Amino acid sequence: MFLKRCHRExxxxxxxxxxxxxxxxxxxxxxxxxxxYLGANPEKEEATPPADPSIRHYQPALFGxxxxxxxxxxxxxxxxxxxxEFGAEWIGLEMLRRLRLxxxxxxxxxxxxxxxxxxxxxxxxxxxxxxRPSSELRIAEQFYEQTALADLLGVPATKVxxxxxxxxLDHLLPAKAALEAHLKERLGELxxxxxxxxxxxxxxxxxxxxxxxxxxxxxxxxxxxxxxCKQVCIGLVVTxxxxxxxxxxxxxxxxxxxxxERMVTTMESRYGRAxxxxxxxxGMASEANLNFLRQGRRYIIGTPKTMLRQFERQLLDGGWxxxxxxxxxxxxxxxxxxxxxxxxxxxxxxxxxDAMLERFAGRIEKGLQRLEQSCAARTLRQTVVAxxxxxxxxxxxxxxxxxxxxxxxxxxxxxxxxxxxxxQYRQWTALSNGAYLLRSNVTDWSERELWEAYIxxxxxxxxxxxxxxxxxxxxxxxxxxxxxxxxxxxxxxAFVLWKTLEQTAKAAGLxxxxxxxxxxxxxxxxxxxxxxxxxxxxxRRRCVTRPTEHQAILLQHLKIRLPxxxxxxxxxxxxxxxxxxxxGVMASYxx
Numbered sequence: 001m002f003l004k005r006c007h008r009e010x011x012x013x014x015x016x017x018x019x020x021x022x023x024x025x026x027x028x029x030x031x032x033x034x035x036x037y038l039g040a041n042p043e044k045e046e047a048t049p050p051a052d053p054s055i056r057h058y059q060p061a062l063f064g065x066x067x068x069x070x071x072x073x074x075x076x077x078x079x080x081x082x083x084x085e086f087g088a089e090w091i092g093l094e095m096l097r098r099l100r101l102x103x104x105x106x107x108x109x110x111x112x113x114x115x116x117x118x119x120x121x122x123x124x125x126x127x128x129x130x131x132r133p134s135s136e137l138r139i140a141e142q143f144y145e146q147t148a149l150a151d152l153l154g155v156p157a158t159k160v161x162x163x164x165x166x167x168x169l170d171h172l173l174p175a176k177a178a179l180e181a182h183l184k185e186r187l188g189e190l191x192x193x194x195x196x197x198x199x200x201x202x203x204x205x206x207x208x209x210x211x212x213x214x215x216x217x218x219x220x221x222x223x224x225x226x227x228x229c230k231q232v233c234i235g236l237v238v239t240x241x242x243x244x245x246x247x248x249x250x251x252x253x254x255x256x257x258x259x260x261e262r263m264v265t266t267m268e269s270r271y272g273r274a275x276x277x278x279x280x281x282x283g284m285a286s287e288a289n290l291n292f293l294r295q296g297r298r299y300i301i302g303t304p305k306t307m308l309r310q311f312e313r314q315l316l317d318g319g320w321x322x323x324x325x326x327x328x329x330x331x332x333x334x335x336x337x338x339x340x341x342x343x344x345x346x347x348x349x350x351x352x353x354d355a356m357l358e359r360f361a362g363r364i365e366k367g368l369q370r371l372e373q374s375c376a377a378r379t380l381r382q383t384v385v386a387x388x389x390x391x392x393x394x395x396x397x398x399x400x401x402x403x404x405x406x407x408x409x410x411x412x413x414x415x416x417x418x419x420x421x422x423x424q425y426r427q428w429t430a431l432s433n434g435a436y437l438l439r440s441n442v443t444d445w446s447e448r449e450l451w452e453a454y455i456x457x458x459x460x461x462x463x464x465x466x467x468x469x470x471x472x473x474x475x476x477x478x479x480x481x482x483x484x485x486x487x488x489x490x491x492x493x494a495f496v497l498w499k500t501l502e503q504t505a506k507a508a509g510l511x512x513x514x515x516x517x518x519x520x521x522x523x524x525x526x527x528x529x530x531x532x533x534x535x536x537x538x539x540r541r542r543c544v545t546r547p548t549e550h551q552a553i554l555l556q557h558l559k560i561r562l563p564x565x566x567x568x569x570x571x572x573x574x575x576x577x578x579x580x581x582x583x584g585v586m587a588s589y590x591x
Contacts, residue, residue, distance in 0.1 A: 001511035077532035086146040086581030087524030088131040123169035129494035133472035136165040169486035201460035218252035242459030256283040300440040331447040342438040350434025358401035367392040382415040508557040
């Protein structure tokens with residue numbers, strides 16, 4: 001679902017509202033339908049809080065010892081200065097506050113003689129990754145001074161440099177395990193999470209550079225289509241809502257199937273075994289892993305495509321149950337008992353696999369025809385022809401088994417080529433395309449419940465997409481092992497903020513358009529309004545731009561309130577601890 005801006009003219013006035021739109025498939029293609037209309041609710045609107053009078057304390061010389069409440073302003077000398085980005089940063093801080101991360105970090109991260117506390121510098125890293133992902137150097141040289149974070153965090157721009165940001169990474173990394181435990185408890189409180197189903201998947205992210213100082217940086221199967229680069233693998237565990245529970249790093253050449261035991265034992269040592277169900281894709285399926293999971297654990301796991309051969313009769317028989325349009329499932333008890341298999345058949349998946357098979361088969365057929373013509377036109381040895389055929393089949397391996405190739409050699413040693421399509425294999429692909437098989441030792445669930453639990457693995461895949469695309473997890477520019485681990489931890493924390501905002505939006509009836517909300521609110525700015533009085537004095541007010549009608553609707557549904565003014569801090573280069581009020585209004589600082 002996504003949000004769409006709307007306007008309506010009524011009684012000579014333009015009214016703004018949002019439409020929550022859902023995309024769905026039909027026989028004629030994808031279509032949209034409106035789920036709900038979202039506008040301002042006057043009954044729920046709260047009065048805008050008055051400007052904090054203590055803001056005058058930071059400008060005691062404006063009007064003398066007893067500042068006037070009213071002053072004559074020279075309208076010819078009114079201007080604005082110091083425009084800063086505010087909206088996305090304020091949203092990020094609000095998510096940090098709801099997760100109580102700053103309070104937690106103050107108790108956990110070490111404190112010493114540093115000018116800026118490490119929890120605050122860690123917050124800078126996470127907020128910048130959440131709002132506008134970039135390197136530590138770019139944060140220090142450009143991003144930080146373009147935002148209102150100096151006002152919100154109380155850290156002057158002159159105090160933010162790349163060296164301090166790198167040291168913040170070093171102090172944050174040792175708290176990883178405690179941080180994940182805190183987030184698990186806090187997310188559970190905020191969204192009433194049930195940790196009965198855990199979803200596990202693995203991805204990879206690649207490096208720029210040789211990464212010679214990092215033992216984890218190895219070449220392996222790249223999900224990013226960058227086999228030329230070294231990489232690390234990341235195993236992530238999420239809940240059925242897609243909220244992260246924890247992650248672990250593995251060497252870049254680690255096979256998915258070898259990560260299961262370490263990941264499961266790590267999560268169990270941290271949160272206990274309880275009665276959880278582990279859902280994994282077919283890349284984790286091995287007899288060793290299944291034996292490990294059977295030791296008091298429950299699982300739902302995909303199976304290799306080749307295992308469908310054992311269920312050919314069930315594919316032909318009836319008894320299918322339709323649980324969604326174009327999706328059928330069938331429950332098949334295991335012959336040995338103790339397990340069940342779920343046969344699934346999707347019409348859309350079948351169309352996709354049929355089209356892919358025909359595309360690759362067409363390439364092989366054209367290649368074989370050209371080779372056949374080459375053999376007829378000139379003398380080619382069988383070894384040369386076999387090598388070319390093997391290369392052709394390897395490039396189009398999905399349809400390689402559909403063809404049978406015969407080599408014949410004449411008296412001169414010249415090779416002749418004949419080929420045909422394997423009718424038996426073609427019949428099997430016509431039967432099995434669009435079908436897949438799940439296995440589980442959860443025998444008290446229906447086939448529908450098992451399939452719905454397994455399909456939640458798309459939430460883990462979506463988590464990787466958000467981290468790589470929206471939060472720019474890749475590529476990794478750090479070279480030291482500890483810095484790489486800390487970089488991924490910062491991306492993980494930014495992803496937690498993202499999912500917190502997404503879940504808050506869902507609860508508010510705004511769908512899951514986190515990117516739309518951030519882009520919409522990111523246009524809110526802070527500006528310094530500078531006014532000259534008739535007495536020759538200067539009044540400076542740091543104000544937050546008034547939200548548009550559409551922005552106000554989003555803020556109202558999210559229950560987030562913006563401050564009307566911020567304090568002016570140019571006169572001081574010292575760090576002052578920020579205090580964020582519970583209602584989202586900047587509280588007064590101690591003078």
